[in-house]
Amino acid sequence: MKQSMMLIPTLRETPSDADIKSHQLLLRAGFIRQNASGVYSYLPLAKKVLQKIETIVREEMERAGAVELLMPALQQAELWQESGRWYTYGSELMRLNDRHDRKFALGATHEEVITSLVRDEVKSYKRLPLSLYQIQNKFRDEKRPRFGLLRGREFIMKDAYSFHASQESLDEVYEKMFQAYSNIFSRCGLNFRAVIADSGAMGGKDTHEFMVLSDVGEDTIAYSDESNYAANIEMAPVVATYHKSEEDLVSLEKVETVGKKSIQEVSEYLNVDETKCLKSLLFKVDEKYVLVVVRGDHEVNDVKLKNYYDAGSVELASPEETKLVLGCSIGSIGPVATKSEEVEVIADQAVSSIINGVCGANEEDFHFTGVNPGRDFSVEQFLDLRFIQEGDPSPDGIGKIVFAKGIEVGHVFKLGTRYSEAMNATFLDENGRSQPMIMGCYGIGVSRTLAAVAEQFNDENGLIWPTNLSPYEAHVIPINAKKEDQRLLADRIYSLLQENNISVLYDDRDERPGVKFADSDLMGLPVRITVGKKASEDIVEIKIRKTGETLEVNFEKLVETISTFVVK
Amino acid sequence: MKQSMMLIPTLRETPSDADIKSHQLLLRAGFIRQNASGVYSYLPLAKKVLQKIETIVREEMERAGAVELLMPALQQAELWQESGRWYTYGSELMRLNDRHDRKFALGATHEEVITSLVRDEVKSYKRLPLSLYQIQNKFRDEKRPRFGLLRGREFIMKDAYSFHASQESLDEVYEKMFQAYSNIFSRCGLNFRAVIADSGAMGGKDTHEFMVLSDVGEDTIAYSDESNYAANIEMAPVVATYHKSEEDLVSLEKVETVGKKSIQEVSEYLNVDETKCLKSLLFKVDEKYVLVVVRGDHEVNDVKLKNYYDAGSVELASPEETKLVLGCSIGSIGPVATKSEEVEVIADQAVSSIINGVCGANEEDFHFTGVNPGRDFSVEQFLDLRFIQEGDPSPDGIGKIVFAKGIEVGHVFKLGTRYSEAMNATFLDENGRSQPMIMGCYGIGVSRTLAAVAEQFNDENGLIWPTNLSPYEAHVIPINAKKEDQRLLADRIYSLLQENNISVLYDDRDERPGVKFADSDLMGLPVRITVGKKASEDIVEIKIRKTGETLEVNFEKLVETISTFVVK
Structure with missing residues (x-):
């Protein structure tokens, strides 16, 4: 192509409204232009890259047995009302009325449309499984569109949906999709991790996010330096073994610690390692108060707490609530003086290895030293309750954990019967019984992938396209x-x-x-x-x-x- | 592809809401499903056809020197306000507000977006000409969506726009686009005509519609049975030569014709051929009354009338107005008794060849016979004022005119400076002077083309895909x-x-x-x-x-x- 025929409006200066490399360079190199906040035109060079990404996506989707179709952006409100999302999606869902005042949503995603389509056309287990995908513009009215194509309001997505007669069939297609996604992002040349991301069940395999490693990512990933293991930081189980020192138990003592509140202050003041401090936090789990104890150098992972109690909500008790329940301020809490009949005490498994520790005395300006779990306070349960840390062993037993930030470019998810039950998408099984279809959904941010590649491949002079994707x-x-x-x-x-x-x-x-x-x-x-x-x-x-x-x-x-x- | 993996929901019965073959068969063969009035999902087979059409379109666009980009569907109201179309487009333009209550249009077409893009990035004649195209979903809230994909509210369109420093450059690119369109529809196997469609200048070459010949088309095309000539019926000039008979002039006589009003009634009653009758119609052209005379077997083409007077509006005078101006009812009008000082009389050129004709006497139940133009009434101007008819010579001199109905699948149009002037899209010419860019626009209904092919290729058992487009x-x-x-x-x-x-x-x-x-x-x-x-x-x-x-x-x-x- 002759450059004189192209529209490649390069810029010498870095646009002031672009914060991150990919956004700056895609603007400067004449790949994109903004039309409105979070809304972009893909100029000829970007369009070429998009097409290359789309070709890779199509090839891998077909290989995974998915078939392409194309659904509309205009979606009747009635469908979203059936699934209930009309009411729960909030202002991110763009809505409009047609000339007859009928309500429509602009497709933010297509679960409703595809479920209604398959519900109407597929009646028998003989026609299942079925995997369908499309590549299409999506609309989400983000509160704060930013980072150029990384978080836009109109963006290109590949979304796939699978329908199954059995969980095994879903598992099988999920595996294929997982592999397809790995292939796609590998072929795009990206440094990425497939990250465990289920917020429902600890360490579950029911949903993975594909994360491109990048400092501008909005999520933290914990991944193994030696294996493929990766998880969103709140999802990673801790499998560390803790060494219990051999020292003799000393007696419990209450000491004055005027003005010392944080673990750091107390550890320095008492000249005790942070690993010997007991960090105690009072949580309100649904309507019940729970004292959670972790080691001084650890952080409580409230997702694990929530999952343990299968709770609807988990939040830190307020200063007022703490005063009321434990009679002291937040910085003085400890398990020793906490009456377990009133407040349940649970602790991270690391705490069980602490000998002669330190904790708050539930009294302003006082701490206990020589604290020994079991002897000085009882614990309902020792559990994995903390966030994984860099250096921890990888949960799969291979290598150590490293942290990185990630840009989510893909997501595979076992939906189950969330939509098929709400929308009555059923089939007749081999015995002639009506069953809700079991579903999976699988998304890739196509325009976001373009930006992620730009973010990962550049230098001070500009973009550096991998050959596979170069315009x-x-x-x-x-x-x-x-x-x-x-x-x-x-x-x-x-x-x-x-x-x-x-x-x-x-x-x-x-x-x-x-x-x-x-x-x-x-x-x-x-x-x-x-x-x-x-x-x-x-x-x-x-x-x-x-x-x-x-x-x-x-x-x-x-x-x-x-x-x-x-x-x- | 294994059929068990596809979604091809065939139907034995013809859906009751589908009126035309293509709509019926695309539904029955499992190619499409309706989501809302005028909104469709393209199922896997249709998606494959669309992709084949799109590939052909892309290849021919590139060959014509156009470069692909992709603009958003979400378009800021401000742009449409600049061009003025926010106010004139009416309820066909779908509109919505974002979460901050900013107004947006859903792209019905992209003149505004592309003009603002090029305006901001191209400043010099050195960067012109520029031809850009995209393939994308468009939104138009049709009053009566119908015929399946032929008139939908969300549909796929290829739209191209060209920008030029001179009219010659536009003419050149227009020619290339015209050729590309001919290639595209030929490669789709369609029986089509490139139809002259300019409503601005008579017989102009400034806009062509590409029409697929089909009985379900909404427009009538006049085309040559021997050449490529084709025009929308109102656009075709009449180049017929008329034979003037040798008979002797007879004298003008007023005869009673009680109750005979129409040409047919009068011609039968007086036993005179319709070609000897003068059909006279009183028009209101802007604020002026004009009596238009055509031969009894001809019809007045009001586009030609409008163009001759360069008028804003042309309409038939009402019975009341006719009574007031000519003192008679509409069925009794004629030029002989019309005072030319008060009403301008113009006539189609065929009228000049009439000898001893018949016309109304501006008096109920009376006609004149022996009417001879020139002798019995004067005519301001003999012009081409009638609709072309089947059998007329083709205006290009090759063959005879045949009529057909057509489905518009493409449109090439010389926009000129309509948008560049309204939106201030200027460039500096070789002399450093600021000039508005000269523009062309070129559209293809991609999803409509799919339907047009289905409409043209089928039999009683179903669809018959041309190999080029078959899924x-x-x-x-x-x-x-x-x-x-x-x-x-x-x-x-x-x-x-x-x-x-x-x-x-x-x-x-x-x-x-x-x-x-x-x-x-x-x-x-x-x-x-x-x-x-x-x-x-x-x-x-x-x-x-x-x-x-x-x-x-x-x-x-x-x-x-x-x-x-x-x-x-």
């Missing part, structure tokens, strides 16, 4: 197109590469070399071919965007040389 | 998959065809043969391969959907034989 594989730049030998050689190279199925962008603009090179670096095509002084000798310079490596190549060797860099 | 090229059907030899051979054929790049749908369902065959006919894939009794001999039956032709083929010869029917 073009090669960039041909005559230094001075007014010189006939340069122009003619550039023309020949343009034809040559096209004939050899190497996609090429040809900078035929009348611009200074510096402008062309800066634009080229910004765009980040894998191979640049500069046609300059040695044009008359048929010699050009190749520069590899990723490594900066340059070499002189003769026209005769050009295809061969480039092919080694743009392996498909 | 799959071959349909493999084992008559009884429980018989091992049939199943094994069908499996082998399925693999064989895939290996040879012949796309294939494999009916692996446990259904009776009659059901499979009926479904297969409904779907309309080009070649059906039936694996039956002779499976053990490696012999199958091939049936060509289009012709009904059947032949027995040995497995060895299968690819070769099929290839002759599915030439790509």
Whole structure:
């Protein structure tokens, strides 16, 4: 493609409203433009990348046995009312009325539409399983659209839905989808993790998020430095074993600790390691008060607490509630003086290994030393109640835990019968009995994946596209197109590469070399071919965007040389 | 693809709410389902056809030098206010508010968005011309959505826009787009005409509609039976030459014609050919009254009248106005008794050849006979004022005019500076002067094209897809998959065809043969391969959907034989 025919509006300056690299560079390199907050136009270069991502997605979806269809963005309110989401989705769901004042939602997702479609057309177990997907614009009225394509209000998504007669069938398709997602993000060249993300059951395998590792991610991931294990930080179980020291038990003593409240203050003041301190927090679990004790250097994971009690809500008791229940301020709580008949005491398993510890005395300015669980206070249950930490053993037993931030680019989820029951999507099983279909859903943020790639592959000069996704594989730049030998050689190279199925962008603009090179670096095509002084000798310079490596190549060797860099 | 994995919900009965063939068959063959009035889901088979159409569109757009981008459906009201269309588009434009109560339109078309984009990024003639296109869902709240995909409220469109520094450049790109459109619809196998459709200037070349010939079309096309000439009926100029008979002039006489009003009644009563009658109509052209005279067998074309006067409005005078101006009822009007000082008289050129004609006497129950233009009444101007008729010579001088109904599937239009002036999209020309960009726009109804193909290619048993667009090229059907030899051979054929790049749908369902065959006919894939009794001999039956032709083929010869029917 000749660059003069394209719309690639590069910018020298970094736009002031773009906070993160991908947003800045996609704007500067002329890939996107904002139309409204969270609403973008994908300019020609971005459209090419999107199409490459979509092709990969389609290939892997088909391989996983999913079939493509296309559902509408306009969705009747009645469907959303059936599922109940009309009332619960809130203002993120964009709504409108048609000319007859009928209510519609703009598709934020398509569970309702697909469930009603399959409900109406599929009646027998013989037609199941069924996996359907689409690639389509979605609409979500985000409260704070930001980070460019990472959190927009209109964005491109691949959403897939599967329908099953049995849980085993769902499990099987879920596995295939999981594999497809791994393939897709691998083929996009991304450094990602499939992250356990079920908030329903601890360590469950019922939902995974595919997270691209990036400092601008909004979630923290705990992953193994040696295996594939990865989980959202609140989902990771702790399987650490704790060493119990051999020292002799000392007697419990109440000591004055005027003004010392935090673990750090107390540990320094009493010259005791934080690992010997008992961090005690009073929670309100639904309507009941629970004192949770963890080691001083650990943090309570309230998701685990919530799951243990199967609770509707879990929150820290307020200062007033604490005063009322334990008679002291939050900084002075401890299990020793807590009457277990009134408040249930549970503790993280690490606490059971503490010898001669320190805890609050439920009295302002006093702590206990020489605290020993069992002897000085009783615990209802020792459990895994803390957040995993860097350095902890990976829950799968392989390697140690490392933390990273992640951008969610995909999500696979076992929906079960949430929608089929609400919307009466049933089938007749082999015995002629009516059953709700069991469903799975599987999403990929296609436009977000583009941004995630841009976020992961760039340097100070611009974007660096992986060959698989690059809008073009090669960039041909005559230094001075007014010189006939340069122009003619550039023309020949343009034809040559096209004939050899190497996609090429040809900078035929009348611009200074510096402008062309800066634009080229910004765009980040894998191979640049500069046609300059040695044009008359048929010699050009190749520069590899990723490594900066340059070499002189003769026209005769050009295809061969480039092919080694743009392996498909 | 195995049919058991697809969602192809065929119907035996014709849905009662579908009036036309394409709508009925796309529903019955399991290609589409309605979600709301004018809103459809494209099921897997339809999605495949759409993708084939889109591929053809993309290839031809690229060949015409257009570059693909993707703009959002959510469009800020401010843009539509700038162009003025926020106020003029009416309730066809779907509108909504976001959570901050900002107003948005759902893209019915993208002139505003693209003009603002190009305005912001292109400043110099050096960056022009520029042709950009997208394929995207559009939203129009049609008053009466109907005919399935032919007139929907959410539909898929390819829209292209070009920007130019000169009229010549627009003309050049318009030509390329015209050619691209001809290629696209030809490759879709459609019987279509590129129809002159400018309503601004008579016979102008500034806009063409691409019309698929079909009885369910909403427009009438006049086209040549020998050349490419075609025009919307109101746009076709009449270039007929009229024979003036040699007979002697007779004298003007007023005759009684009690109760005879219409041309037919008068002509029969007076025993005069309709071609000798003068049909006279009083029009109100803006604020002025004009008597228009055409031959009795002709019809006044008010577009021509409007263009001649360059009028804002043209309408027939009411009975009251006619009484007031001419002193008689509408059925008695004629030019002889009309005082030309008060009412301008113009006539179609055919009238100048009438000798001894008949016309109303501006008096109830009386007509004149022996009327001769010039002698008995004067005419301000003889013009082309009538609708073209079947049998008239084609305006390009080649062949005769035939009428047909047409479905508009494409439209190319020279917009000029309509949007660039309203939205201040200017560039600096070679002399550094600011000029409004000159624009063209070019649309194709992608989902409508699918329906038009379905409308043009079907028979009593179902759809008949042209090979270029068919969801799959071959349909493999084992008559009884429980018989091992049939199943094994069908499996082998399925693999064989895939290996040879012949796309294939494999009916692996446990259904009776009659059901499979009926479904297969409904779907309309080009070649059906039936694996039956002779499976053990490696012999199958091939049936060509289009012709009904059947032949027995040995497995060895299968690819070769099929290839002759599915030439790509």
